[in-house]
Amino acid sequence: MKPRQIFLLLSVLVPLALVALSTWAPGILWLFLVVGPLIIMGYMDILQRKHTIKRNFPVVGRLRYLLESFRPEIMQYFVETDTEGRPINRIFRTLIYQRAKKANDTTPFGTQMNVYRTGYEWLEHSIYARHPSEQEMDPRVIIGGPNCRHPYSSSLLNISAMSYGSLSKNAILALNKGARMGGFAHNTGEGGISPYHLEPGGDLIWQVGTGYFGCRTEDGRFDPEKFRVNATLPQVKMIELKLSQGAKPGHGGILPGVKNTAEIASIRGVRPGTDVLSPPGHSAFHDPVSFMEFIRKLRDLSGGKPVGFKLCIGKQEEFLAICQAMKSTGILPDFITIDGGEGGTGAAPVEFSNSMGMPLRDGLVFVHDTLITMGLRKDIRLIAAGKIFTGFHLARALAIGADVCASARGMMLALGCIQALECNQNTCPVGVATQDKRLIRGLDITDKSVRVYNFHRETVKSVVELTAAAGLDAPQHLSRKDINRRVTTMKTMDYEEIYPTPVEGG
Secondary structure: OOHHHHHHHHHHHHHHHHHHHHOOOHHHHHHHHHHHHHHHHHHHHHHOOOOHHHHHOOOOOHHHHHHHHHOHHHHOOOOEEOOOOOEEEOOHHHHHHHHHOOOOOOOOOOOOOOOOOOOOEEEOOOOOOOOOOHHHHOOEEEEOOOOOOOOEEEEOEEEOOOOEOOEOHHHHHHHHHHHHHHOOEEEOOOOOOOHHHHOOOOEEEEEEOOOOOOOEOOOOOEOHHHHHHHHOOOOEEEEEEEOOOOOOOOOOOEEOHHHOOHHHHHHHOOOOOOOEEOOOOOOOOOOHHHHHHHHHHHHHHOOOOOEEEEEOOOOHHHHHHHHHHHHHHOOOOOEEEEEOOOOOOOOOOHHHHHHOOOOHHHHHHHHHHHHHHOOOHHHOEEEEEOOOOOHHHHHHHHHHOOOEEEEOHHHHHHHOOOOOOOHHHOOOOOOOOOOOHHHHOOOOHHHHHHHHHHHHHHHHHHHHHHHHHOOOOOHHHOOHHHEEEEEEOOEEEEHHHHOOOOOOOO
């Protein structure tokens, strides 16, 4: 029995018990002065729609907000750490909440970071700073190479891959509705396209993983006809073939059986109630050349939509071999998504999360520079994913090689995620990462979709304002020399010095 059901039961039984006991002890009726306000408070919590915690946990859920009102830092355990594991920044989570709620996101008493610590970074400003116009607040990037017949006009920030199954239907509905409101894209994750991805009408990036969910045969292999049916849906704007993800590169996705409902199993083409473990690798191709041929096949089956792939960089020679295959076959992906080893997920082995995969900045620089060196960069767009939360994170990724970015954790926090760390237990208290209908009910789609929209809009606005403060005309004009990093206590370098840009074809 869930807390809300317990409260509803007690709200009836306790008053009845007090009335019954009052026949023997009339004085006990004074307890109504305590019980009455608590019951009223509980019903107010259930009926309101802005705070999922209070809807799902009437009365007791107020303790969380009480703690925050006394000491906001109590709830801000979401931190970045330096190379020695020390906390260096406690503001990201609060910033996301503020932007999602359209609250004041300014901070008193200046920087909250130690500017002399190793690793501190900043963007160079200009005395000729610009004031960006309202029309500049939604910069777009066209994704689609020479062989793409339906290029996509992408926002600078989109929703990174999160599957229905890992997330609840209300979470998916709110994310997609927010994407439609803001004109940005929603990546389906590898779990396939659900009715909740389609209903609000937001743009979709359909991710196809090693399990081929939504386009698989009974034995788990790729089914071209099923792929064609989904890929030609009008909401599907791009197709992303997932080779690996930053949270668990080389491992494959995990959906615990407790979250694998009959509906989810039907969408994925698997048996309900079973643990769904995606294979670590693809069966539809076996080497770089057949990989490129598969990319062309997906583009043809989709009717010419942008097709790309996602990976966390591991063995660099393997990516070099893929680039050689691009040159030898003449087949190019329309985009490549680079996921960093610091990327998040609801459930992954600790060793994979902490110790596998190249971090985003290193991986992004490597891919960008390799494509330049091999003369391939101008026809391929790069998408950066891996702890993108703020306008500065966007600016830094764009400066070192990305064309657009994607955020998963930031969007989850905008939905109301409190990082209860119960994603893999089906007990998420705010209804984001669970299939428990009693918990999902607390997540109000209308309210949370607006928060997703607000977070996106304010974050993109911030990178435009940062760019203007640097005296540049557009975020796309940011370069490595604009970002500085303290490499020791006494020395700083810009990113051009740290990662020198190669000569094209050199």
